[in-house]
Amino acid sequence: MPPNSLQKEMSQVKPNIDLGENYADNLHVDVLIVGAGFSGVYLLHKLRGAGFKVKIFEAGTAFGGTWRWNCYPGARVDSDLPVYELSLPEVWKNWTWKERFPGWQELQDYFDYCDHKLDLHKDTAFNTVVTEAQFDKKTGLWNVKTADGRHCFAKYLLPCVGFAAKRYIPDWPGLETFEGEIHHSSFWPVDDVDVAGKRAAVIGTGSTGVQITQEWAKSAKELTVFQRTPNLCIHMAQRNVPMKEQNNKKVIYDELFKKRETGFGGFTFTFVEKKGDEFTEEEANAFMETLWTNGDFSFWVGTFADIYENMKTNKMAYDFWRKKVWERVKDPKTAELLAPEVPPHPWGCKRPSLEQDYYEQFNKPNVHLVSVKNNPIVRVEPKGVVTADGKLHEVDVIAVATGFDAVTGSMINMNLHDAQGHHLKDLWKDGARTYLGLSIHGFPNMFYTYGPQAPTAFSNGPTLIEIQSNWIVEVIQQMEKNNVKYIEAKEEAQNEWADHVRELADKTLFPLADSWYMGANVPGKKREMTCYLKGVPAYKQTIREKLEEGLKGYELVKN
The missing domain is CATH 3.50.50.60 (FAD/NAD(P)-binding domain)
Incomplete structure (x- = not known):
């Protein structure tokens, strides 16, 4: 293409x-x-x-x-x-x-x-x-x-x-005029896109934007990430799984496949029976720490029974999450954009992503976070992306990670x-x-x-x-x-x-x-x-x- x-x-x-x-x-x-x-x-x-x-x-x-x-x-x-x-x-x-x-x-x-x-x-x-x-x-x-x-x-x-x-691709004026390489994330070239030594942009910070950012930040000359709403990401505890470990576990696979149908989200875990206010502060923090350490979606759909019904419980989870992010991002201004004091929405009510080293990428001098919440993208020009403040963000490659209808x-x-x-x-x-x-x-x-x-x-x-x-x-x-x-x-x-x-x-x-x-x-x-x-x-x-x-x-x- x-x-x-x-x-x-x-x-x-x-x-x-x-x-x-x-x-x-x-x-x-x-x-x-x-x-x-x-x-x-x-x-x-x-x-x-x-x-x-x-x-x-x-x-x-x-x-x-x-x-x-x-x-x-x-x-x-x-x-x-x-x-x-x-x-x-x-x-x-x-x-x-x-x-x-x-x-x-x-x-x-x-x-x-x-x-x-x-x-x-x-x-x-x-x-x-x-x-x-x-x-x-x-x-x-x-x-x-x-x-x-x-x-x-x-x-x-x-x-x-x-x-x-x-x-879903926003109808920004000038998309067709961009002189560099541009692709929607789910129409990606089979032979990939080389950003080494180039100025790259990721538009969108949903699951796709998070994953592309983690990779491109390691090779691009400059990476600009355009964020409308921060992604409240959960840390992914990724690891290699030895063949022997999997084969030993296969004796209970039938049981696991049945068990996943008993979990709220189709996983082998589900919400606990206790509500947030039934935990002491110490118990709640210990519980959330355990879920966080799991490194999967249990922090999302294996947590407090009333997390999506009770704003107080929901805010407790958000504050715990925010503290985790701030521990990883060095610049306070960037940390506030990624994990603001006032929640952008109730925790977990927009789909969280699992990330491996997303937040650490913003500690790099070649990675720039641009908030477009109140300063939206207004058009695309041959040399890059223009925001409402009139600034042209010059880039060579654009990943359109704007999701789907x-x-x-x-x-x-x-x-x-x-x-x-x-x-x-x-x-x-x-x-x-x-x-x-x-x-x-x-x-x-x-x-x-x-x-x-x-x-x-x-x-x-x-x-x-x-x-x-x-x-x-x-x-x-x-x-x-x-x-x-x-x-x-x-x-x-x-x-x-x-x-x-x-x-x-x-x-x-x-x-x-x-x-x-x-x-x-x-x-x-x-x-x-x-x-x-x-x-x-x-x-x-x-x-x-x-x-x-x-x-x-x-x-x-x-x-």
């Missing part, structure tokens, strides 16, 4: 010219899966095993979903092993990781290994971008169109596009139409409405994973994905056994679920933060809680109950 060519959409991916069955026009299948990440891999394996004809359409070039796109410097997962992998014994039995929190290269290797062990390739079309899909109630089939003009007809459509497939944007971007032809974007203009975070009224025989109004953003990915996928497979099996033409969520049930999701959020501190959880990072987007906040165990119990009650809330139309 030319240095100044900023890729913005997946539709810029070149179509595949392979003429095999997976790429045939007018392809007919029982189930079409869109996306080849964890969800696509797991569902393809399970549905094929149940006897269905299944195909995957994947926009990328290989399995891995977000990990084929997120190959920017320092990209790694913030769930530790073995929680962040599929519970399939045929995969994990002979697979071993190198690090506690694997990086993108190792995650790509993992998905390649899944392909090898499960023979996924034979039923997958790569470089295939879905551009439109609509259900026909007369035929009982989905008509799915691709960017290169192909059609697929499927009884069931399963969008497995995740919560972060629609990039998260949770809802991925599905809207698929150009889905309901049976009457209405675009999902229009149906959701006043807020997302789903049933059980799995289906949408007006879209029969369509089930999605890891998307709106499920625990999604508050859950370890593979945990929730397997819970939802197992449910979907059971539903499809029931539909076929009972000669059902299509299944559709009832509008009343959908409205009740959507209201329930919002009511849960209103009882917490989360709406007080302008987060992507609330859709607040994208101008013009409806501000609402996009995810279910009662936790993974409660969610699993609820959807299982609906299944056992004869799919209550759904209309079933027989052939």
Whole structure:
């Protein structure tokens, strides 16, 4: 890609010219899966095993979903092993990781290994971008169109596009005029970007910005980090994990995979039963120190029972965190920007990142932190970035780490139409409405994973994905056994679920933060809680109950 060519959409991916069955026009299948990440891999394996004809359409070039796109410097997962992998014994039995929190290269290797062990390739079309899909109630089939003009007809459509497939790039004037190299973090060049001896900029300090900063600060001549809101990062206790240690632990893997479904966030830990005011000050500090030493998300979703309901408890956690940051940053002015005395929002109500040496980078003379909270970026010029005070920050390379139109944007971007032809974007203009975070009224025989109004953003990915996928497979099996033409969520049930999701959020501190959880990072987007906040165990119990009650809330139309 030319240095100044900023890729913005997946539709810029070149179509595949392979003429095999997976790429045939007018392809007919029982189930079409869109996306080849964890969800696509797991569902393809399970549905094929149940006897269905299944195909995957994947926009990328290989399995891995977000990990084929997120190959920017320092990209790694913030769930530790073995929680962040599929519970399939045929995969994990002979697979071993190198690090506690694997990086993108190792995650790509993992998905390649899944392909090898499960023979996924034979039923997958790569470089295939879905551009439109609509259900026909007369035929009982989905008509799915691709960017290169192909059609697929499927009884069931399963969008497995995740919560972060629609990039958000601010419409700064002059982006196209920049003379240096510029890339959004999830459209990163395969051959990487060399910043040695160059002036580099990272715009954004979410998880991606934090990870790029950690890497670029070590090699760039000058690094300027543009921060709107400080990231309240938790320290990552990264380490190499010997093969022998992993193999010895595999005797309890089945137990661990079951246990992760009992944790609020899909981890093997969860909130304690005691509230913040039930601890003495000494006990609370000792408890938080233990969580901090764990070096994982237990400080976020394994802490005080009322941390996201009680501002006093929440502030106690923030003050503890702030003290940790100030111990690591030498310059008080920089420390105040990174960890201000007045919290920018309630602790944990914007997604914290796990960092290894992020804060130490700002002690280096070549690293500069620019706050754009009250001095925003107003345009990009050939030589760099201009802020509202008129200053031109001259740079040679820009990493656009501005995140995504998260949770809802991925599905809207698929150009889905309901049976009457209405675009999902229009149906959701006043807020997302789903049933059980799995289906949408007006879209029969369509089930999605890891998307709106499920625990999604508050859950370890593979945990929730397997819970939802197992449910979907059971539903499809029931539909076929009972000669059902299509299944559709009832509008009343959908409205009740959507209201329930919002009511849960209103009882917490989360709406007080302008987060992507609330859709607040994208101008013009409806501000609402996009995810279910009662936790993974409660969610699993609820959807299982609906299944056992004869799919209550759904209309079933027989052939």
